[in-house]
Amino acid sequence: MRDKWSSNLGFILAASGSAIGLGNLWKFPYNTGSNGGGAFVLLYILFLVIIGIPLMLAAITLGRKTELSVFGAYRSIDKRWAFVGTLAIICGFIILAFYSTVGGWVIFYLKSAIVGDLSTTDSAYLNSLFDNLLNSPIELLSYQFIFMIATILIVLKGISGGIEKASKIMMPALFIMIIIIAVRSITLKGGIEGIEFLFVPDFSKINMNVAMNALGQVFFSISIGIGTMITYGSYLDKKDNLLSTATLIPVLDTIIAILAGLAILPAVFALGFEPTDGPKLMFVTLPAVFSSMPFGYFFSLLFFILVLFAALTSSISMLEVAVSYFVDEKGKKRVPTTIITGGFIFLLGVPSSLSLGAWSFKVLGNLNFFDLYDKLASNILLTTGAFLLAIFVGWVLTPEKAIEEIESSKIEFKLAKIWSLLIKYVVPIAIGIILVNSYIDFIKSVLGIE
Template sequence: METKTRENWSSKAGFILAAAGSAIGLGNIWKFPYSVGTNGGGAYVAVYLLFLVLIGTPLMLAAITLGRKTQLSVFGAYKSIDKRWSFVGFLAVICGFVILAFYSSVGGWVLYYFKNAVTGNLNTKDPQVLAGIFSNMMNSPATLIVYQLIFMALTMLIVINGIKKGIEVTSKVMMPGLFILLIIIAIRSVTLEGSMEGIKFLLVPDFSKITLEVAKNAMAQVFFSLSIGMGVMITYGSYLDKEVNLLSTAVSIPALDTLAALIAGFATIPAVFALGFEVGEGPGLMFITLPAVFASMPLGQIFCIAFFLMVTFAALTSSMSMLEISVSYFVDELKKDRKKSTLAVGIVIFLMGIPASLSLVQGSSFYIGSLSFFDIYDKLSSNILLTTGAFLLSIFVAWILTTKEAVKEIELSGIRFKLAPVWSFLVKYVVPVGVFIILFNSYKDFIIALLN
């Protein structure tokens, strides 16, 4: 019987761009700026950076190491070392389904807005008109579902072509393009008159604003943004050659991710302050406030088109990684054909996403307790499944695989891991305790919201 050779990345740069593409998505461009605005500005940024260093980066190294050691999908990675832990891999596959179900809905909004930017419909300074465009979109079931379908079709088209010809090639084009567009917009934003207040809001922390809720939101943002708890990095790491330096890789991805989030903050928040808009707008910041900001600038329509093109790139580089988690499970574990698996999984996720989209339509009955299906998918994935997955990953690598074995895998490429004792201590003790505290409160809040 002929054994099919498993795909690998064609280069380390290709892997880093793809992994960074997974990490750099709507979590950076859409969620991070509005989370900064609604969680106290610089205080939220400070807590986010602390969690990134103490929890996010150590877990990134743990995930990539586990993936490369086993050379298997996230489900197979856990199963191959200890069958009793197979459920963690399955949890990651489920998490990918749930996240992409609501993420594809927002991806559809981005495509809709890109079209409107190109046609000039967003070229107005009037927030009322822009709020009307957003409201019309949110109250049109056909618009929401059609654009969600287009977004999922684009995602499936990339993944169906595999690692080298699909995900890697797309990432090599989209990621540099994303950074170039983001930097151009950020430069324009910080050079607007009155932008300094926005820069201060973003960078100067008021530590009195740090609460457990801010900490919980910052932790969820780290996991959502870095794609750790859902198994993307285990899956992507499984396609790495043994010669690749895992240390530099595990640092490069969070660094690029954080850089993108901060540049996105500079691209939006100073401009919002400079032009007198509300920084605490929340999720509507990108769709209502920013188009008005662009319309207030010289060459505003060009900046608006560039921005939503960039957000489309970011959304797709993340969505294709989420789809790959599930597809790799069917290809690796069940030995199914990649094309058929991609189509089947993509269709199921699209169908799961329809209630999420429709739950946002005014008068919708797609609610459980006080939460819409969209909010349920969001909170279930971001605050529950991702955090649970990250907690179990740290326990597994620290105590089941053991950090000693993980360090051996890290040093296979011929490097000396001088900070191995520090990393081992963080993964064994600091990460699980820190994540568990946030996780406990997330479970409690989610259950209360469902019951109310």
């Protein structure tokens, strides 16, 4: 018998955990800092409502209607579209290969926080700590291996016994920890400047580039194109309310992103740091920020536990996409399939881990392995998968059949006509704009054009 979520709450927490990851905790604050603050946040929320939520509903509905893995979901309705499921599985492999690299960094930094190595405001020391990690192959691969083992152990237990149980612990803990850090950050002297930057929009900052970045943040944040929500939706009970579920997941995802902004930006402003430091915002700037605060050791430790939980709730969902394919479509046993698949992804991630240090050579254009995995998955496969999902639900499955599935739970979909219009026209056009820009960016990188 196919596994099911034991409760709708379990599904919501697991699905929210899948969406809530490293992108929320450093990319959202970084994007906000780089794109005009409140203006970016305003556009982000607008795009979430008109694009993110309709797409989320489409994915979960397709999954529950078919009760199959992402590959089987497309194939069962139209065999010609099975390739979209294949793209999603490949995308999951590649994303988890480089995501586990960063997951390994997080475990290293959690260890460093525990032993007190991050209790300093010396940016030169913190930069050298990060650089030394990237140039230590054994350490890099060891921590990446530990991260993958943790991911595998959770997925081994299945949906209700593994992913759901882990999410029920990690997600509430994540919320509590980020609220504590946010409260501390906004109460710092000078923190009000960061709050105003986050919430008071300067409309003069809005331009096409800011709009594209806000749309991209929504799109990548909810990670629809990877097939996770279709796979997770396939384990839902027919009585579960799809409308409230599909709305709540993006809302929770956005709340965490806003809380991450509140946890980081007021502290960064109050203590005179730069909010546009990209990856180093998490691994160099923030440890210095925490060390500048009273009880800095405690908040640094709390933050990296939080980041690890966010990373794991996303990684288990990516591994489940691949595992569910082999279990559902090939009739394989969950335990050996999970171990073999996780092991293969770890090996696939080895070049990614080493490419920022020992193997820093370019493999394609101006891309090293880490950048190649990132751009191929995020810019090409993820974007293409989400675009094809919108086309599939809007024109192949049809909104009428999707609405029938939604209302089978004895609920009335009052906004059905608006959703149909969005999923058939607005969402594909919006994602299509991102898709064109993503392909252009990827081609330029491959050709070595800056």
